[in-house]
Amino acid sequence: AGAHFRAVGGRLALTGTDSYRAHRYTVPCDGDDFDALVESPPATIVPRRAYGPATVITLGVPGLTIRVGSKETSLPRIDGTYPNVDAIREGVPEEKFSCELRPDERAQRFLRLANHVGITTSVQVERRKAESLALTLETEYGRLECEWATSDERGELEPFLADPGYLLDAISALGAPRLHVANPLRPILLEAGAGRWALVMPKRK
Numbered sequence: 001a002g003a004h005f006r007a008v009g010g011r012l013a014l015t016g017t018d019s020y021r022a023h024r025y026t027v028p029c030d031g032d033d034f035d036a037l038v039e040s041p042p043a044t045i046v047p048r049r050a051y052g053p054a055t056v057i058t059l060g061v062p063g064l065t066i067r068v069g070s071k072e073t074s075l076p077r078i079d080g081t082y083p084n085v086d087a088i089r090e091g092v093p094e095e096k097f098s099c100e101l102r103p104d105e106r107a108q109r110f111l112r113l114a115n116h117v118g119i120t121t122s123v124q125v126e127r128r129k130a131e132s133l134a135l136t137l138e139t140e141y142g143r144l145e146c147e148w149a150t151s152d153e154r155g156e157l158e159p160f161l162a163d164p165g166y167l168l169d170a171i172s173a174l175g176a177p178r179l180h181v182a183n184p185l186r187p188i189l190l191e192a193g194a195g196r197w198a199l200v201m202p203k204r205k
Helices: 085-090 105-117 164-174
Strands: 003-008 011-017 021-028 034-038 055-059 063-068 071-076 097-101 123-126 132-139 142-155 160-162 178-181 188-193 196-200
Touching (some): 021 085
Antiparallel strands (some): 003 034, 063 071, 132 142
16 A cells, blocks of 8 residues: 655656556656655555646655645555555556557546445446447436547457446546557556556456
């Protein structure tokens, strides 16, 4: 649990992970190199903070302070080592399907709705026609469906189940990422380039 902040050679890598997902967000930075583990809800420090040129990160003995404009957040330091998420990413099997996910507010609203239905909810993702993915949610009130526009599709997609909240977090953090899928039981990779990516574990039926 927690989050990993590592600044080396003018690049700051922020990593958040738990048992079901991992996020990596890399941005340019000025200042000294540092390496710190801090308390944070797993995998949420990356997508739910807006880091930019005006962000100031200060590392002290008690913890790390993030200031964006007039807003400031303090995170206590913790001891230990962080999971090697790069090794996890490299261990993902070769993809059988990939595509660019276009920014689509309607599909994101659908994921937000699915996320509020219940903690055990799963969204099925499948490809029914070119340049779109079909999102399906089964509820006690019936079936809800939505299409997500895509482009540059490669390969064949086997339908998979995913937690809507985890997908939403990853897509919100990355904007318009490329989706990489190996099979319905292996981690789903979403990648936006420049050291920005997320891994999301699929759900079983």
